[in-house]
Amino acid sequence: MATSSLAVSSLNVPMNSIFIGGQWVTPEGRDLIPVDNPATSEVIASIVDADCSDVHAAFTAARTALPAWSDLTADQRADHLDALADALHKYGDDLATLASREIGMPISESRAVQAGLPEAVLRSTADVARHFAWNYVDASGSQIIREPVGVVLGITPWNFPVHQIVAKLAPALVAGCTIVIKPAELTPLNALFLARLCAEVGIPAGVVNVVTGRGSTTGEMLVQSDGYDLVTFTGSLTVGRHIGAVAGQRVVRATLELGGKSPAVVLDDDGLVDAVRTTVRNCFTNAGQKCNAPTRLIVPEEARARATEIAVAAANEYVIGDPLDEATTMGPLASAAQRDKVLGYVEGAKSRGATVAGGTPVDGLFVRPAIITDVEEHDPVVQDEIFGPVLVILGHHGEDDAVRLANDTPYGLSAEVWSSDASQAQRVVRRIKAGQVRVNGVRSPRLPIAPFGGYKASGLGRELGPFALEEFLEIKAVLGRTDEPEEKR
Numbered sequence: 366m367a368t369s370s371l372a373v374s375s376l377n378v379p380m381n382s383i384f385i386g387g388q389w390v391t392p393e394g395r396d397l398i399p400v401d402n403p404a405t406s407e408v409i410a411s412i413v414d415a416d417c418s419d420v421h422a423a424f425t426a427a428r429t430a431l432p433a434w435s436d437l438t439a440d441q442r443a444d445h446l447d448a449l450a451d452a453l454h455k456y457g458d459d460l461a462t463l464a465s466r467e468i469g470m471p472i473s474e475s476r477a478v479q480a481g482l483p484e485a486v487l488r489s490t491a492d493v494a495r496h497f498a499w500n501y502v503d504a505s506g507s508q509i510i511r512e513p514v515g516v517v518l519g520i521t522p523w524n525f526p527v528h529q530i531v532a533k534l535a536p537a538l539v540a541g542c543t544i545v546i547k548p549a550e551l552t553p554l555n556a557l558f559l560a561r562l563c564a565e566v567g568i569p570a571g572v573v574n575v576v577t578g579r580g581s582t583t584g585e586m587l588v589q590s591d592g593y594d595l596v597t598f599t600g601s602l603t604v605g606r607h608i609g610a611v612a613g614q615r616v617v618r619a620t621l622e623l624g625g626k627s628p629a630v631v632l633d634d635d636g637l638v639d640a641v642r643t644t645v646r647n648c649f650t651n652a653g654q655k656c657n658a659p660t661r662l663i664v665p666e667e668a669r670a671r672a673t674e675i676a677v678a679a680a681n682e683y684v685i686g687d688p689l690d691e692a693t694t695m696g697p698l699a700s701a702a703q704r705d706k707v708l709g710y711v712e713g714a715k716s717r718g719a720t721v722a723g724g725t726p727v728d729g730l731f732v733r734p735a736i737i738t739d740v741e742e743h744d745p746v747v748q749d750e751i752f753g754p755v756l757v758i759l760g761h762h763g764e765d766d767a768v769r770l771a772n773d774t775p776y777g778l779s780a781e782v783w784s785s786d787a788s789q790a791q792r793v794v795r796r797i798k799a800g801q802v803r804v805n806g807v808r809s810p811r812l813p814i815a816p817f818g819g820y821k822a823s824g825l826g827r828e829l830g831p832f833a834l835e836e837f838l839e840i841k842a843v844l845g846r847t848d849e850p851e852e853k854r
Contacts, residue, residue, distance in 0.1 A: 376456065376561055380410050383419060383577055384560035386426035387570025392419055398550050398579065403469040403697045403730045404688050412553045412577040417586050423574040424592025427516045427543040430571030435513045435541035439499055442539045443491035448566040450487035453480060460558060464527055465688040467552040469696035469730070470651050472689050478651075479555070482813060483531035486829065489814050490535035493831050508843035513541030514618065515594030517837065518587055520580075520608070521556070522600045523549035523699055524654040524752075530556055532817075532828045533597045538572065540837035542595075545574045547587050549600075551699055553577045580604070593617065595837065599656075602750075602775075602822055609825070620826030620836050622656070622818055624750040625778030628771040629659035630793065632764060634668050635785040636805075641672050643806045644781065645679040645756060649734050652695055653754035654703070657779035657801070657817075661747065663770050666760030673738050673758050677722045680734040680756075685727055697730035698753060704730045707753030711735050714746045724755065742770060750776070764789065768796045777820030779803070800827070 381397060382389045396414040401407065413419075434442070453460065457480035464479035465472050500510050519533040530546060537544045548556035560575045576583060588596065588611050598608050599622040612619035629644040631637065641662065648658045664672045688696040698704045704726070711724035714737050724735025734754035737746055747757050761767035771780060780799040783806070784790040794802045800819040809815070814830030826836050 376459075376558070376565075378554065378557045378561050381413050382557075383413055383415055383423070384557065384564075384573070384575040385419070385423045385571075386429070386574070387564060390419070390422070392416070395419075398577075400467065400551075400554060402466050403699055404466075406729060409466055410554055412550065412557075414578040415576045415583045415586075419576055420583070420586045420590055421592070423545045423576045424516060424590060426571040426574055427545050428592065430569060431513075431516060431543045434538075434543055434569060434572050437541070439494045439497065439539065439541075442541065443494045445566065445568050446487045446491040446494075446535055446539055449562060449568065450484045450491070452562040452566050453484040453487065456558075456562065457481065457484065460527060460555065462689065463558060464552075464555055465696070467554055468523060468526065468651070468654075468699060469688050471693045471696050472691065473694075474651060475688075478525060479527040482809075483527050485811070486528070486531050486813050487535050489812055489830065490539055490834070493814065493834055494539040497831065497834060508847075510841040510843060511838040512841060514837050514839050515542060516592060517542045517544040518590075518593040518596040519544050519546045520584060520587070520596070520598045520600065521546065521548050523551040524651060524656070526552040526555045527559070529599050530559060532833070533599075534559075534573065536828075536833040537597070537837045538568075540834055542837050543572045543574075545576060545587065545593065547576050547578070547584055550577070550579050591615065595619070597826075597836070598622070605824065618836075620828075621824040622826070622828060623778075623822060623824040624776055625656045625658070625819065625823055626661060626748065626750050626774045626776045627657055627659045627779040627781070627799070628661045628663050628774075628797075629781040630761075630767050630771050630783065630797070631662070631664040631668070631672070632767060632782070632784040632789060632793065633786070634665065636783065637664070637668055637672060638675055639806065640664075640783040641675040642679045645676050645734075647781075647808075648756045649680070649683065649695060649754045652698055652732070653707075653734070654699060654752050656750075659779070659781050660751065660756060661770075661774075662756060662758045663761050663767055664758065666762055669738065669758060669760040673720075673722075673736060676736045676756060676758060680723055680736050683734055685731050685733065695731075695734065695754065698732060699730070701730065703753065704732060707732055707751060707755060710746050710749070710751050710753075710755060711737070714740055714744060717741070717744060719744070719746070742773065748774065764793065768793060772796075772798050775822040778823035779819070781806075799823075
């Protein structure tokens with residue numbers, strides 16, 4: 366089914382192997398899972414569906430490595446993150462190409478978010494750690510000490526595989542934790558490649574471990590294990606609820622970055638073209654397979670027809686094709702199941718009287734982007750996270766109505782506000798229930814430390830910057846001074 370190793374530049378990543386205790390382990394008797402290129406349906410590799418003995422070995426390795434790793438200073442751990450960032454920079458093009466082959470993301474997008482962004486996250490997290498208040502004396506004279514929570518289980522999704530791994534790995538490691546990573550079975554190769562880089566740059570054995578497999582088998586074994594002290598998960602609301610329930614039974618911490626149905630609220634007609642075209646572009650990144658994609662465009666009702674024309678024109682500009690072709694601006698959906706889900710939502714909206722432009726299948730897993738309007742605000746295409754290239758346009762009747770529509774969702778991950786009136790924008794920002802609100806097209810800052818996470822059903826906890834680091838720390842209060850606070854840990 367696959368070769369014994371996947372050549373990525375000068376580095377070889379062993380196939381049908383998992384990374385435990387600094388060693389590549391090729392367990393026998395395990396089911397092998399093919400890894401497909403969604404653009405071509407070619408099987409590019411295979412991975413192991415790890416079993417309970419592999420899970421136990423991974424957590425044992427992480428637990429064994431924990432004391433020595435956590436005993437390093439924060440500066441020393443930060444140096445390891447910088448070394449890993451250097452390796453990502455060196456192999457960035459190879460990493461981006463591998464990501465495009467796994468997920469179908471256009472290569473220009475992969476370079477930005479699968480290579481460039483993870484490198485920046487590693488460097489910024491290292492910098493945060495060097496300036497973090499690890500130990501201090503509070504106003505009562507008590508010593509406050511922050512310590513690593515312990516062994517972390519990181520379960521990551523398929524849509525932004527490299528970034529999502531690094532967003533968990535970086536703060537966990539610099540906090541002094543060790544980690545067992547379980548990547549999505551659709552996109553596991555980047556996790557194995559990152560493990561290869563961790564070994565290359567000298568991160569000690571057992572600090573980073575990667576176990577592959579299906580979510581229903583290996584993932585469930587990992588979640589049900591008593592080997593971790595914190596679980597961090599990015600994925601669907603359904604799975605997140607299950608993981609949170611299991612963690613709650615064990616009384617261990619869970620950080621959950623779940624779904625979204627993010628609004629882009631346009632409050633006036635000024636700058637309508639820029640607002641609509643920017644929303645289309647941000648909605649259709651990675652073929653719409655993005656948890657914080659602005660999938661609901663909420664515009665003044667009198668501007669809805671014009672906004673729809675602009676959106677349809679922008680959607681028609683997308684070049685659908687080979688993700689490795691520089692001219693391609695939209696690749697395939699990740700799987701047949703994802704394609705069928707998207708098409709089902711589009712056809713359902715049509716059957717209920719919506720006006721739909723696009724949303725038609727091309728070849729294989731490719732789908733043309735869809736712009737949907739003339740739809741009831743409680744229709745499934747308005748309320749459900751579709752995770753595909755589908756943008757719904759709704760009309761509002763003033764500021765209060767716009768805020769109502771924006772908040773009319775179980776999710777609260779992200780939102781966008783467009784207004785020519787700064788005071789109005791600030792007012793609406795405060796009224797929207799979302800973990801991030803972006804004003805007038807501002808995207809993620811070049812220094813990726815702004816906290817990312819959601820309100821309501823979008824999850825618990827935050828990623829990026831100092832807020833992410835806090836998630837992986839325990840807080841100890843020492844009442845009564847024993848000595849001066851320790852050096853940074």
